[in-house]
Amino acid sequence: EVQLLESGGDLVQPGGSLRLSCAASGFTYSNYAMSWVRQAPGKGLEWVSSIGLSGDNTGYGDSVKGRFTISRDNPKNTLYLQMNSLRAEDTALYYCARVGVPNSWDMWFDLWGQGTLVTVFS
Amino acid sequence: EVVLTQSPATLSLSPGERATLSCRASQSITNYLAWYQQKPGQPPRLLIYDASNRATGIPARFSGSGSGTDFTLTISSLEPEDFAVYYCQQRVFWPPLTFGGGTKVEVK
Numbered sequence: 001e002v003q004l005l006e007s008g009g010d011l012v013q014p015g016g017s018l019r020l021s022c023a024a025s026g027f028t029y030s031n032y033a034m035s036w037v038r039q040a041p042g043k044g045l046e047w048v049s050s051i052g053l054s055g056d057n058t059g060y061g062d063s064v065k066g067r068f069t070i071s072r073d074n075p076k077n078t079l080y081l082q083m084n085s086l087r088a089e090d091t092a093l094y095y096c097a098r099v100g101v102p103n104s105w106d107m108w109f110d111l112w113g114q115g116t117l118v119t120v121f122s
Numbered sequence: 123e124v125v126l127t128q129s130p131a132t133l134s135l136s137p138g139e140r141a142t143l144s145c146r147a148s149q150s151i152t153n154y155l156a157w158y159q160q161k162p163g164q165p166p167r168l169l170i171y172d173a174s175n176r177a178t179g180i181p182a183r184f185s186g187s188g189s190g191t192d193f194t195l196t197i198s199s200l201e202p203e204d205f206a207v208y209y210c211q212q213r214v215f216w217p218p219l220t221f222g223g224g225t226k227v228e229v230k
Binding site for chain 1: 156158160165166167168171172177178209211213216218219220221222223224
């Protein structure tokens with residue numbers, strides 16, 4: 001079955017760190033650019049970060065630039081998001097998402113995980 | 123940053139009616155716009171990419187149109203399962219990729 005499964009969400013205090021993971025299965029993971037998109041409770045979608053096939057090319061939203069780092073391990077079919085210096089406004093459900101066309105940078109998303117919840121509280 | 127403005131915020135319709143959702147971009151994005159559907163407790167689902175191409179498995183009652191700055195998602199005849207929130211997303215100028223604020227289609 002083609003799927004993405006996120007993990008690593010937790011309760012954390014402001015200033016803390018978390019690493020999210022997204023395990024891919026059922027498709028050739030190394031052929032797809034990947035992204036993280038988040039959704040604060042009751043709010044809309046916000047793009048967080050994207051990474052190319054080999055991990056050399058990355059992009060970040062302004063709200064997370066310098067604090068979050070996206071990476072991937074192709075042999076393990078896993079996407080990561082290292083989150084440092086967390087703030088209350090980072091509280092959200094974090095989705096990983098697959099780019100719709102293999103071997104491309106066409107940034108629309110045809111496969112999404114169920115999300116993992118990050119709560120930053122003091 | 124390309125700002126996407128969706129209207130209306132809420133659309134109250136009955137099953138069988140036609141739904142017309144709008145997404146306006148702050149600058150031309152040619153046809154690089156996607157539409158997603160999200161139901162409560164579920165991740166978004168891709169409906170339309172590059173303004174008018176239906177994604178795999180999406181029913182023909184969903185159609186997308188537009189180019190430049192003005193885009194429309196049309197649901198020709200609402201089915202009970204179509205009541206949800208709909209988001210548009212542009213991919214031509216990034217980072218950042220941007221989403222619209224969403225339109226909720228609710229039962230009248």
